Amino acid sequence: AIDISSLKKQTGLNTLDYGFVNTGATKSAITYIDGDQGILRYRGYPIDQVASGCTYLEVAWLLIYGELPTDEELAGFDARIRRHTLLHEDLRRLFDALPHSAHPMSVLSSAVSALSTYYEDDMDVDDPEKVELQTVRLLAKLPVIAAYAHKKAIGQAFLYPDNKLSFVDNFLRLNFGTMAEPYEPNPVLSKALERLLILHEDHEQNASTSTVRLVGSTKANMFASISAGINALYGPLHGGANEAVLEMLQQIKDSGEPVSRFVERVKNKERGVKLMGFGHRVYKNYDPRAKLVKESAHEVLQSLGVQDDLLDIAMELEQIALEDEYFVSRKLYPNVDFYTGIIYRAMGFPPRMFTVLFAIGRLPGWIAQWRELNNDPLNKIGRPQQLYVGHPERDLPAR
């Protein structure tokens, strides 16, 4: 048995570890990654099995509650989520106060933060029923907020959710339906989006999840913690990479620069230019999610009858990189973000929505990690050390 009281004491050993490359901050039973072998499992189940055999909500349940749901549990969960999709009318008006030019990720984090103001009576983090409510409300409302961020950016009227539709079709309709015409779900796109969302659902202690945990360690509620996680995801070195990949591919296309020349500029670290969507802190092998996304990209484009030059450029970049000493010696492979943008674009999402889609995918993981932390008797407020390198004591100049 673990002696909790002794573990809660400081060990007296301090390490300086920029980027927490070697420092663990928690135990977790949610997600397993072996970065050298390219293995990812949710609660023990291999990612390829989960991505092809489950729905987004089924995987959300698995991550949050630890086991696959029974049919009855899943039906109840789905029904509770459908009941909570509406936003308070006043919250809908929050979008009026934000500019059309706002990045949808800023809109998303602002609205999630604002959401907590409507439910202040339900924010007790130590009351299991309130934690359930926070869980269901976030899962139900984040996709609606995300779709409104999109509608706001393109200047179209917001639709109310249609709770007869599945989680994914409801979301697609809120984005692409209009007041004037009924939305016709496209099963190919629905299936592809469901798969992408599942692939993003959890990824252990990445920057945004660690942010959710750090904020949660102060006993802040789930809305506050996840709003902070959304902001952490926004950066181009993390979730923002999917938008940056598409911009990079588009720039290569528009400039007409040969792909090999672009790769040379990356290798020469010319003005910090990187091959976006490549490399990962944990994977030193092919990211297993990237393999599945690449397959989906081909399937979706083929079934839509779309030929996308950007996919050709991406595949050429990957081919060159996989054979080039710079990338091979640094173990840099495509990560989950490398091919996702091609699919989102084919679905009709603008690049600025790509990281928002990542956030919807990652939400169940953030919730599961927040709840695991909140139930962990070892939880204590996160508070890293520093190595002070400033002035020694000195006196203010005489005045």
Ligand code: ACO
């Ligand atoms: N293009 C070119 N060179 C790269 C890349 C890249 N994408 N990624 C890493 N390198 C190089 C670094 O310059 C460094 O080279 P050096 O040893 O000559 O200095 C070496 O590879 C090691 O890279 P680090 O930056 O130390 O690796 P770290 O683990 O800190 O960073 C990260 C990982 C941030 C993902 C990095 O690979 C990167 O910036 N990739 C591009 C952005 C991206 O795709 N992010 C999404 C990550 S997945 C996700 O968050 C969902």
